[in-house]
Amino acid sequence: MTCFVLYSFQSQKKMFKGLLSVFLALVAVTSIMAKSEKTAVKQEKRVPQTLSRGWGDQLIWAQTYEEALFWARSRNKPLMVIFHLDDCPHSQALKKAFAKDKEIQRLADEHFILLNLVYETTDKHLFPDGQYVPRILFVDPSMTVRADISGPYSNRKYAYEPSDMKLLRNNMERAKTFLKTEL
Amino acid sequence: MTCFVLYSFQSQKKMFKGLLSVFLALVAVTSIMAKSEKTAVKQEKRVPQTLSRGWGDQLIWAQTYEEALFWARSRNKPLMVIFHLDDCPHSQALKKAFAKDKEIQRLADEHFILLNLVYETTDKHLFPDGQYVPRILFVDPSMTVRADISGPYSNRKYAYEPSDMKLLRNNMERAKTFLKTEL
Numbered sequence: 001m002t003c004f005v006l007y008s009f010q011s012q013k014k015m016f017k018g019l020l021s022v023f024l025a026l027v028a029v030t031s032i033m034a035k036s037e038k039t040a041v042k043q044e045k046r047v048p049q050t051l052s053r054g055w056g057d058q059l060i061w062a063q064t065y066e067e068a069l070f071w072a073r074s075r076n077k078p079l080m081v082i083f084h085l086d087d088c089p090h091s092q093a094l095k096k097a098f099a100k101d102k103e104i105q106r107l108a109d110e111h112f113i114l115l116n117l118v119y120e121t122t123d124k125h126l127f128p129d130g131q132y133v134p135r136i137l138f139v140d141p142s143m144t145v146r147a148d149i150s151g152p153y154s155n156r157k158y159a160y161e162p163s164d165m166k167l168l169r170n171n172m173e174r175a176k177t178f179l180k181t182e183l
Numbered sequence: 184m185t186c187f188v189l190y191s192f193q194s195q196k197k198m199f200k201g202l203l204s205v206f207l208a209l210v211a212v213t214s215i216m217a218k219s220e221k222t223a224v225k226q227e228k229r230v231p232q233t234l235s236r237g238w239g240d241q242l243i244w245a246q247t248y249e250e251a252l253f254w255a256r257s258r259n260k261p262l263m264v265i266f267h268l269d270d271c272p273h274s275q276a277l278k279k280a281f282a283k284d285k286e287i288q289r290l291a292d293e294h295f296i297l298l299n300l301v302y303e304t305t306d307k308h309l310f311p312d313g314q315y316v317p318r319i320l321f322v323d324p325s326m327t328v329r330a331d332i333s334g335p336y337s338n339r340k341y342a343y344e345p346s347d348m349k350l351l352r353n354n355m356e357r358a359k360t361f362l363k364t365e366l
Binding site for chain 1: 228229231232233234235240241243244246247248249250253300301302303304305
């Protein structure tokens with residue numbers, strides 16, 4: 001999965017971002033190395049990993065896509081799948097906006113089955129225009145991926161920025177209206 | 184997935200267990216109902232769900248089978264997959280024994296990619312003799328499910344009881360010896 005980089009950036013900004021990415025990658029590598037050193041020394045206290053990964057600790061998250069689909073079907077709720085990466089600044093920024101938006105958190109809690117993933121699934125319907133992050137897809141309880149519900153960027157249709165929370169809320173409302181299917 | 188019930192139980196014990204299961208199921212249903220009621224009232228503090236689910240908070244857990252296979256291959260470590268259910272007393276008993284066994288926790292931490300699942304995957308190699316719980320399967324870094332590494336029960340080959348921790352430790356040692364494959 002590649003980290004979504006805004007195409008509207010000026011080239012200078014892009015270069016800075018590029019350098020920043022290299023720097024962040026170095027920091028990440030260094031911290032991973034530091035971590036494995038610590039692991040070798042042993043017994044540092046690790047913070048237990050959460051299923052929410054910071055997207056809403058008070059929400060109930062499915063662990064896997066299979067589990068999420070099962071709950072979507074059996075509870076007749078739409079599924080919201082968030083693809084992200086810990087070392088992607090765009091994912092981190094979106095996560096922060098998502099977690100602090102009370103209306104989004106309420107809608108998510110009451111009306112959605114929730115899944116956040118740092119790895120792709122094998123279902124190609126979940127990447128209609130590529131495997132970038134961050135990316136949010138909705139799945140109807142009829143098991144249909146709602147490719148019609150997209151964000152504001154034509155080149156990465158399912159990406160959102162922190163400034164797009166209003167559109168995301170509207171899209172969540174749209175996902176609550178189920179498709180009329182034969183199922 | 185069905186919860187593993189020991190076939191060696193006397194029928195009286197079985198009946199008690201049966202009644203206990205019904206009771207536990209009722210408790211579970213009641214607590215789920217209580218939970219949804221609370222959800223309706225809102226804003227009770229939920230404890231964030233962990234990826235470990237109590238099998239070792241200090242261990243690093245993969246979220247999905249795809250992720251776990253990726254790590255097993257790229258880090259050249261065997262994968263240990265634990266299938267369990269929160270409302271299965273046998274799963275709970277095994278979890279307790281697993282989490283408090285220091286040698287198992289050390290082996291798991293140092294030599295294995297770890298995954299615990301409450302839902303089945305689509306890979307039929309992960310249920311060579313059925314989809315019961317608890318059930319532990321090892322996968323070689325060559326991506327081969329080690330159906331040869333099993334527990335002491337012939338009717339449910341990949342089940343373990345709390346009294347089988349020594350065998351489980353030995354099996355973990357066996358899984359550390361990789362298959363000689365063409366890969």
